Amino acid sequence: MSLHVRIVGTGLLGTSIGLALSRKGFRVSLQDISPTASALARDLGAGSLDVAAAPDLVVVAAPPDVVGQVVADELAAWPSAVVTDVASVKASVLAEVQRAAVEQLHRYVGSHPMAGRERSGAVAAQADLFEGRTWVICPSPSSDDTAIDLVRRVADAAGSVTVLMDAAEHDAAVAAVSHLPQVAASLVAARLREVSDDAVALSGQGVRDVTRIAASDPLMWTQILSANAPALLPVIEHLATDLEAVRAALARVAADPPAEGARGVLAHTIADGQLGHARIPGKHGAPPTAYGTLVVVIPDRPGSLARLFHDVGEAEINLEDIRIEHARGGPVGLAELSVLPAVTERLRDALEAAGWSVHD
Ligand SMILES: NC(=O)c1ccc[n+]([C@@H]2O[C@H](COP(=O)([O-])OP(=O)(O)OC[C@H]3O[C@@H](n4cnc5c(N)ncnc54)[C@H](O)[C@@H]3O)[C@@H](O)[C@H]2O)c1
Ligand SMILES: O=C(O)C(=O)C[C@]1(C(=O)O)C=C[C@@H](O)C=C1
Numbered sequence: 001m002s003l004h005v006r007i008v009g010t011g012l013l014g015t016s017i018g019l020a021l022s023r024k025g026f027r028v029s030l031q032d033i034s035p036t037a038s039a040l041a042r043d044l045g046a047g048s049l050d051v052a053a054a055p056d057l058v059v060v061a062a063p064p065d066v067v068g069q070v071v072a073d074e075l076a077a078w079p080s081a082v083v084t085d086v087a088s089v090k091a092s093v094l095a096e097v098q099r100a101a102v103e104q105l106h107r108y109v110g111s112h113p114m115a116g117r118e119r120s121g122a123v124a125a126q127a128d129l130f131e132g133r134t135w136v137i138c139p140s141p142s143s144d145d146t147a148i149d150l151v152r153r154v155a156d157a158a159g160s161v162t163v164l165m166d167a168a169e170h171d172a173a174v175a176a177v178s179h180l181p182q183v184a185a186s187l188v189a190a191r192l193r194e195v196s197d198d199a200v201a202l203s204g205q206g207v208r209d210v211t212r213i214a215a216s217d218p219l220m221w222t223q224i225l226s227a228n229a230p231a232l233l234p235v236i237e238h239l240a241t242d243l244e245a246v247r248a249a250l251a252r253v254a255a256d257p258p259a260e261g262a263r264g265v266l267a268h269t270i271a272d273g274q275l276g277h278a279r280i281p282g283k284h285g286a287p288p289t290a291y292g293t294l295v296v297v298i299p300d301r302p303g304s305l306a307r308l309f310h311d312v313g314e315a316e317i318n319l320e321d322i323r324i325e326h327a328r329g330g331p332v333g334l335a336e337l338s339v340l341p342a343v344t345e346r347l348r349d350a351l352e353a354a355g356w357s358v359h360d
């Protein structure tokens with residue numbers, strides 16, 4: 001008999017997990033406080049609404065401020081099931097479960113897939129959301145080994161790479177790699193409110209890269225930032241110190257005559273950023289790879305992208321990444337293709353031979 005996974009909270013995360021597990025042959029049942037949300041997840045193929053049978057594993061994918069209580073309720077409702085949650089913060093959820101269900105703690109294992117989107121709800125769900133992404137498993141000190149193995153099995157099935165961490169270590173890590181980036185993106189994007197329409201119209205790839213996650217849900221992120229405030233505070237304080245140093249350096253450069261030494265602060269700011277950026281792992285947690293990139297002009301009409309993918313496939317080259325930019329006011333788009341450096345020139349030749357206009 002296949003494993004029965006019950007998903008509670010069928011928004012972006014819950015529905016994506018349901019889609020991924022259903023495709024792998026798991027039996028998935030769906031529950032949400034909103035009947036429309038669970039019915040929608042069912043209609044999208046994430047599982048069934050048959051919630052009477054006892055699950056082997058419950059995955060709680062509800063908003064962070066209710067997760068602890070929902071986990072405790074699920075532990076009480078299903079006395080032989082393992083329960084995990086996927087909330088973006090772990091110590092506060094563990095504390096709540098310890099408070100509300102301490103005798104059942106051996107069946108609870110916190111977790112957090114490091115994959116998501118800036119959009120919420122089942123309509124934004126993707127079956128491959130977790131492919132090649134890290135899924136952090138945060139057992140409590142009293143979690144059973146069999147419970148940890150079950151959560152690991154489900155994360156593996158969704159295509160993730162699992163790592164074990166305790167909740168405090170996890171929260172300190174995500175403060176730097178997830179929560180600070182969200183605050184920075186939102187602050188940078190918020191500055192655009194005061195910029196003229198003509199200035200915003202100049203937006204290129206730089207501002208798009210830095211602000212994609214500024215489109216995230218304010219309510220969800222208020223919960224995440226509040227729940228992780230103790231770990232986030234020192235990271236934000238460091239950023240504030242660095243920002244003040246940049247402000248002071250700019251004031252010294254702008255003075256008449258410009259003060260000496262201030263340009264060093266600006267150069268160090270960019271150079272330190274290079275060092276930090278170079279530490280971000282590449283695909284599947286591998287060391288960063290410097291990909292070769294080619295920019296291909298694509299006519300803005302149906303079928304163009306499919307034809308481009310077909311021609312890349314014909315050249316037997318694997319696309320590592322793709323980014324598409326629509327040229328303003330023109331009937332073309334630009335597709336930036338990233339491939340392994342060794343095959344960049346071969347791809348250029350193949351695409352040019354197929355009639356594409358290719359640029360560096
Ligand atoms: N969005 C991301 O990128 C991301 C990534 C990793 C982890 N997470 C975590 O996953 C969880 C869900 O996030 P999401 O982006 O899927 O949110 P979402 O808003 O898309 O979905 C949340 C769902 O939970 C339901 N819900 C609310 N209260 C409930 C309750 N008491 N019982 C049952 N269902 C309830 C809502 O109706 C909604 O359908 C959060 O804890 C979040 O921290 C999010
Ligand atoms: O890429 C996105 O849009 C995300 O929402 C991703 C992201 C992240 O910071 O990596 C955001 C919060 C989640 O807890 C996990 C993943």
